[in-house]
Amino acid sequence: MSRVHPAGPRHADVLTEDHPMPPAEDLNALDPAVWPHGARREEGVLNLGGIDVRDLAAEYGTPLYVYDEHDVRARAREYAAAFHDGDVHYAGKAFLCTAVAKWLNEEGLGLDVCSGGELAVALAAGFPVERITLHGNNKAPWELERALEAGVGRIVLDSFEEIARLAFLAGERGVRPKVMIRVTTGVEAHTHEFIATAHDDQKFGFSRSSGAALEAVRRVLDLDQLELIGLHSHIGSQIFDTDGFEVAAHRLAELLVAIRDEHGIELPELDLGGGYGIAYVPGDEPHDPKAMADGLRAIVARECKAYELRMPRLTVEPGRAITGPGGVTLYEVGTVKDVEGLRTYVSVNGGMSDNLRTALYGAEYTCVLASRTSDAPPMLSRLVGKHCESGDIIVRDLWLPADLAPGDLVAVAATGAYCRSMASNYNYVPKPAVVAVKDGTSRVIVRRETDDDLLRLDAEANA
Numbered sequence: 001m002s003r004v005h006p007a008g009p010r011h012a013d014v015l016t017e018d019h020p021m022p023p024a025e026d027l028n029a030l031d032p033a034v035w036p037h038g039a040r041r042e043e044g045v046l047n048l049g050g051i052d053v054r055d056l057a058a059e060y061g062t063p064l065y066v067y068d069e070h071d072v073r074a075r076a077r078e079y080a081a082a083f084h085d086g087d088v089h090y091a092g093k094a095f096l097c098t099a100v101a102k103w104l105n106e107e108g109l110g111l112d113v114c115s116g117g118e119l120a121v122a123l124a125a126g127f128p129v130e131r132i133t134l135h136g137n138n139k140a141p142w143e144l145e146r147a148l149e150a151g152v153g154r155i156v157l158d159s160f161e162e163i164a165r166l167a168f169l170a171g172e173r174g175v176r177p178k179v180m181i182r183v184t185t186g187v188e189a190h191t192h193e194f195i196a197t198a199h200d201d202q203k204f205g206f207s208r209s210s211g212a213a214l215e216a217v218r219r220v221l222d223l224d225q226l227e228l229i230g231l232h233s234h235i236g237s238q239i240f241d242t243d244g245f246e247v248a249a250h251r252l253a254e255l256l257v258a259i260r261d262e263h264g265i266e267l268p269e270l271d272l273g274g275g276y277g278i279a280y281v282p283g284d285e286p287h288d289p290k291a292m293a294d295g296l297r298a299i300v301a302r303e304c305k306a307y308e309l310r311m312p313r314l315t316v317e318p319g320r321a322i323t324g325p326g327g328v329t330l331y332e333v334g335t336v337k338d339v340e341g342l343r344t345y346v347s348v349n350g351g352m353s354d355n356l357r358t359a360l361y362g363a364e365y366t367c368v369l370a371s372r373t374s375d376a377p378p379m380l381s382r383l384v385g386k387h388c389e390s391g392d393i394i395v396r397d398l399w400l401p402a403d404l405a406p407g408d409l410v411a412v413a414a415t416g417a418y419c420r421s422m423a424s425n426y427n428y429v430p431k432p433a434v435v436a437v438k439d440g441t442s443r444v445i446v447r448r449e450t451d452d453d454l455l456r457l458d459a460e461a462n463a
């Protein structure tokens with residue numbers, strides 16, 4: 001039977017308004033909102049940063065994470081310009097390696113790290129320590145020690161235990177780290193449950209509504225070993241509407257007033273976290289960084305004016321918005337299987353080990369045939385991986401050309417954030433290489449894992 005979608009009644013569930021069958025020529029189009037700035041088709045073949053993806057696949061193999069360096073740097077500059085009177089700390093959890101840390105340092109950003117490992121990468125990249133923030137809801141003593149030894153710019157405190165722990169470790173070393181209090185503002189961010197972080201019933205921060213945030217401030221101010229510089233809030237991730245950020249900014253400003261009234265001090269800094277949504281599929285409308293910055297600044301300024309408070313310095317921590325759109329994953333098609341009357345399963349040589357987001361959050365992605373164009377009619381497809389799970393899905397519902405065949409390359413857009421950083425070795429699949437492209441050149445910034453890497457920690461294999 002033809003793999004062209006037969007438009008039978010069993011397709012009704014996926015033939016929704018969200019996934020109407022497009023004209024065949026649309027399958028070759030690259031929506032500029034979703035693809036990196038430097039992506040185009042040249043003689044039908046996807047070209048990233050001036051390089052034909054067939055050449056990238058031939059040189060580095062697949063699956064392959066490809067980052068458009070100009071795209072990442074341009075987005076970093078855009079945020080830095082928007083928050084020119086404050087600080088932009090890139091959230092390294094989105095994707096971090098020494099090359100990216102160096103790009104962002106050169107663009108003047110700071111860096112938010114949330115583990116001793118991320119801190120080690122930042123230090124290896126020579127990232128200026130005074131522009132590093134340490135995060136985490138359960139930082140181990142060794143992670144706090146590493147941060148103190150390095151002399152990081154600030155540590156965001158997340159629990160009462162941590163306040164005592166850090167004060168003790170700082171006292172032992174005779175240092176006085178700058179700290180912020182992470183506040184749970186009670187904002188219900190409009191995003192997937194797993195990536196909303198400011199509602200009361202979750203693990204991060206000190207609750208504002210219960211009074212824990214103000215109690216944390218009291219405890220820190222009672223301690224000589226810690227220097228309290230401000231409050232922090234991060235409401236969640238992949239957020240499109242601005243309401244949540246505005247409510248959080250408003251509630252933090254109210255807390256600054258309460259602190260002034262109780263302690264007679266005005267904290268100089270306010271960190272509003274990250275969470276700015278990016279376009280994964282056509283129609284997603286990301287924030288304009290300048291409009292966002294102007295809006296947040298105006299809200300905080302309004303509150304400060306109303307309460308006669310000095311305007312604090314603002315920091316934001318975008319992760320996904322900096323590295324997400326500049327990253328593309330290239331895969332090779334291995335099998336194309338019709339499941340009669342339902343859809344076509346296109347299996348590629350990666351999957352949930354290099355992109356967990358679809359399995360974990362039901363994330364949506366855009367995928368195109370990359371190694372050629374096709375005028376074949378669209379077939380209703382599901383892009384799946386090679387792992388032993390039926391939930392090993394990269395793109396749940398998409399239209400691909402009906403002549404797709406083993407050996408074709410497909411590219412998935414907007415995979416620069418939370419894909420390599422959340423990658424695993426499930427099924428002992430090695431993690432793909434990461435390549436940076438720029439002006440027609442390419443280089444490996446994280447090499448592909450090998451079987452030796454997979455066996456490196458196996459004690460008996462190395463006995």
Ligand SMILES: Cc1ncc(COP(=O)(O)O)c(C=O)c1O
Nearest residue numbers: 091234237274275317318319320
């Ligand atoms: C404290 C903190 N800051 C910043 C971020 C970055 O978020 P995003 O990548 O959505 O901008 C996160 C992750 O959600 C976070 O936990």
Ligand SMILES: N[C@@H](CCCC[NH3+])C(=O)O
Nearest residue numbers: 093195237238357417418
């Ligand atoms: N990992 C998540 C975002 C969580 C960010 C960290 N708080 C994602 O892929 O969307």
